[in-house]
Amino acid sequence: MAKAFVTSVDVAQRAGVSRSAVSRTFTEGASVSPDVRRKVLQAAQELGYRVNRLAQGLNNSSSNLVGVVGANLSLPFMAKQLDMLSIGLLRRGQQCLLLNAADARSDIAPLIELIFEFRARAIVVLSGEPPMSIVDECLANGVKLIVINRQLARSDTDIILSDDIAGATLAAERLKTAGCQKVAVVTSGSETPTQLRRCEAFSSVMTAAGTEIVVWRDGPTTYETGLKAARELLCDRQIDGAFCVTDIMALGFLDGARNDMGRLVPEDLSVIGFDDIPQASWRSYELTTIAQSFEVLTEAVLAALDHELGQSVITNVPVTLIERNTVRR
Amino acid sequence: MAKAFVTSVDVAQRAGVSRSAVSRTFTEGASVSPDVRRKVLQAAQELGYRVNRLAQGLNNSSSNLVGVVGANLSLPFMAKQLDMLSIGLLRRGQQCLLLNAADARSDIAPLIELIFEFRARAIVVLSGEPPMSIVDECLANGVKLIVINRQLARSDTDIILSDDIAGATLAAERLKTAGCQKVAVVTSGSETPTQLRRCEAFSSVMTAAGTEIVVWRDGPTTYETGLKAARELLCDRQIDGAFCVTDIMALGFLDGARNDMGRLVPEDLSVIGFDDIPQASWRSYELTTIAQSFEVLTEAVLAALDHELGQSVITNVPVTLIERNTVRR
DNA sequence: CTCTCCCTTGAACACGTGTGCAATATTGCA
DNA sequence: TGCAATATTGCACACGTGTTCAAGGGAGAG
Numbered sequence A, B: 001m002a003k004a005f006v007t008s009v010d011v012a013q014r015a016g017v018s019r020s021a022v023s024r025t026f027t028e029g030a031s032v033s034p035d036v037r038r039k040v041l042q043a044a045q046e047l048g049y050r051v052n053r054l055a056q057g058l059n060n061s062s063s064n065l066v067g068v069v070g071a072n073l074s075l076p077f078m079a080k081q082l083d084m085l086s087i088g089l090l091r092r093g094q095q096c097l098l099l100n101a102a103d104a105r106s107d108i109a110p111l112i113e114l115i116f117e118f119r120a121r122a123i124v125v126l127s128g129e130p131p132m133s134i135v136d137e138c139l140a141n142g143v144k145l146i147v148i149n150r151q152l153a154r155s156d157t158d159i160i161l162s163d164d165i166a167g168a169t170l171a172a173e174r175l176k177t178a179g180c181q182k183v184a185v186v187t188s189g190s191e192t193p194t195q196l197r198r199c200e201a202f203s204s205v206m207t208a209a210g211t212e213i214v215v216w217r218d219g220p221t222t223y224e225t226g227l228k229a230a231r232e233l234l235c236d237r238q239i240d241g242a243f244c245v246t247d248i249m250a251l252g253f254l255d256g257a258r259n260d261m262g263r264l265v266p267e268d269l270s271v272i273g274f275d276d277i278p279q280a281s282w283r284s285y286e287l288t289t290i291a292q293s294f295e296v297l298t299e300a301v302l303a304a305l306d307h308e309l310g311q312s313v314i315t316n317v318p319v320t321l322i323e324r325n326t327v328r329r
Numbered sequence C: 001c002t003c004t005c006c007c008t009t010g011a012a013c014a015c016g017t018g019t020g021c022a023a024t025a026t027t028g029c030a
Numbered sequence D: 001t002g003c004a005a006t007a008t009t010g011c012a013c014a015c016g017t018g019t020t021c022a023a024g025g026g027a028g029a030g
Helices: A008-015 A019-025 A034-047 A053-059 A076-091 A109-117 A132-141 A164-177 A193-208 A223-233 A247-260 A294-305 B008-015 B019-025 B034-047 B053-059 B076-091 B109-117 B132-141 B164-177 B193-208 B223-233 B247-260 B294-305
Strands: A065-070 A095-100 A122-125 A144-148 A158-162 A182-187 A212-217 A241-244 A270-275 A288-292 A314-317 A319-322 B065-070 B095-100 B122-125 B144-148 B158-162 B182-187 B212-217 B241-244 B270-275 B288-292 B314-317 B319-322
Touching: A008 A019, A008 A034, A019 A034, A053 B053, A065 A076, A065 A109, A076 A095, A076 A247, A076 A294, A076 B076, A076 B095, A095 A109, A095 B076, A109 A122, A109 A132, A132 A144, A144 A294, A158 A164, A158 A294, A164 A193, A164 A241, A164 A270, A164 A288, A164 A319, A182 A193, A182 A223, A182 A247, A193 A212, A212 A223, A223 A241, A223 A247, A241 A247, A247 A270, A288 A294, A294 A314, B008 B019, B008 B034, B019 B034, B065 B076, B065 B109, B076 B095, B076 B247, B076 B294, B095 B109, B109 B122, B109 B132, B132 B144, B144 B294, B158 B164, B158 B294, B164 B193, B164 B241, B164 B270, B164 B288, B164 B319, B182 B193, B182 B223, B182 B247, B193 B212, B212 B223, B223 B241, B223 B247, B241 B247, B247 B270, B288 B294, B294 B314
Parallel strands: A065 A095, A065 A122, A122 A144, A144 A158, A158 A314, A182 A212, A182 A241, A241 A270, A270 A288, B065 B095, B065 B122, B122 B144, B144 B158, B158 B314, B182 B212, B182 B241, B241 B270, B270 B288
Antiparallel strands: A095 B095, A288 A319, B288 B319
16 A cells, blocks of 8 residues: 655656656766756655665666675674674665574575575675585676685685684683693584684694693583583683683683682683673673684675675684783783 | 576576466466476576566565664674564565664664665664654655654654663662662663663652662763773762663673772672673673563564554563662562 | 757666466366 | 356566667857
8 A cells, every 4th residue: 555656757747857867867977967957856855756776776687785694693793793794884885685594503595595586796694604506606696705704615705714723823822821731622512614613723733732622512602601611611620721712602611610610710720712702801701812803804895895706815804812811921 | 797697588488488477486376377387497496596576676666675773783782682683574574674873873864765765665773763754754655664762752653662661660669679778870871762761760769769869871882881880980989779771881880890899799789780681691790680571572573564554553562670699689 | 150079858678577458278067 | 069167378568767879959160
């Protein structure tokens, strides 16, 4: 029953010009006389005219929508990423079509297909891994595919990776400096490539240094998982260091260690995280962690939107050690 | 240079049928023989056909996009809300066009106009306040407008409100029960209606009870603001209770009180928040707070999408007191 | 005044889809 | 088999826009 929107025909009629003139008035760089332009703008204003982006998109067979696929958007890391990305897109004059995968394990293929249907120019995958068939289809249809923190085994897609290896190495070095003898690695059971890389790099550095490590892997990537890890791991009183592959788990681990297992951090136990989410700097935690710059990450994504199709640019987001108060000096 | 997407003409040609048959195959409840349907589906599969939603939308002059306007998406409360909303929309077969207002104070009118251009069926305003002219335009063009936690002075828009009055009253009662003599109210300088309502309701209950109150108002709605509030307020050693109108500020306040101002919570000082964000239940805080159910809120928004246009349904999201460990028993 | 050149304008087409309408094929029944 | 009723199909149109093309008009130079 919706009343129809005002169209360019209505505006043209009111302004006493042709529909082409209206279209040209709203098209950058088209040729319109100042007089006509003025009349059109006034008529449009009075009628409340809004360009129909659907028709516009149909015409040049592509919308300027950017599809964003994510999951667990309420986790601080994801939320921050989405926040900055959506702001950046808007500033560039592109719109953000958000598809939330509800479950990190669920197949994101249907969501990407949905984005195809809207003729989006680009797809940003914040979490989950697109199947190869979809990657091919993107390429075939001229859709830019940008994958974050997920290593795809091909050379025609933009990939943006936090420098997990360097970060995990930094963490390992720091715990060695702190003099840790037996170190726990806490990771989730979801086995995302990012977490696997961090875990593996850390382990290999530690092993090479002859430090004893114990890997704990279970549950989803949440605060509660970190808490549980602390409760189970810290029965072993020899453990004097921990690397949690994600800040959110590190915070849970910290709380478990201090409040449930009676450890003093950093005196008895050194804890280090990864990501530098906002909560990591809160006074109750002051978590020493590996930061990856959200600004750099976002900029990399936005820059990737302009890259030529089919070429592969792998951007490494640099990491830095943020020294706070959970590792012994 | 984008290769064109496959169209229904291509599919029709391959399947050896008319284009209408293709359209009907993908239209619920249209009349197609099983034989034709099979051929069409196979051809579509082989060619990788995807309906063009832009054309579809142009045809029935409306997309099934739902515009979502928000700001500060990385704050836990917002993030959680957006997370659940986007999942709910997807489940209903609607898509989420996300416009991030970057700044809570910025004018959201241009964003809403953008949504108009996409011929969205509905607009959900998570934060910020739409100007009246926009509200009128929504009504005129058959766009459902749903405003959250913002009281509009009109009777033709759906409004969803957390029951701030009841919540603030609960908080006040609880602090009275705890025996507080002098109570601080911590709120931000952004003066959102929600915060103003909570602040005012709390104050009036306390004043009526003869309890001394001191209102602190400054800065944005952040953790740091809460921290600052604690540092400034708690120089006054008579203050033995605090109501922070938002959990995120309450957590900052708690940290400031304990770590910087040396207060014991809940022994010396009772603190109560509002929203029940995930972090409130973390072991380091265990914040007593007023919870508004995110589930109920989300359901209310989704339900509002189906309401008839122009009628006003004001939904109050009920609140409950979550008793944890920051108020004396 | 005439010719040329450039700026402006309107008509017509294409984009890809859903659907009303009329024509045709199929089924059910006697 | 014959007839009516029903199911299926194809044609053509509408949705609102950007753009090409040819035509019109005005200005400047000779």
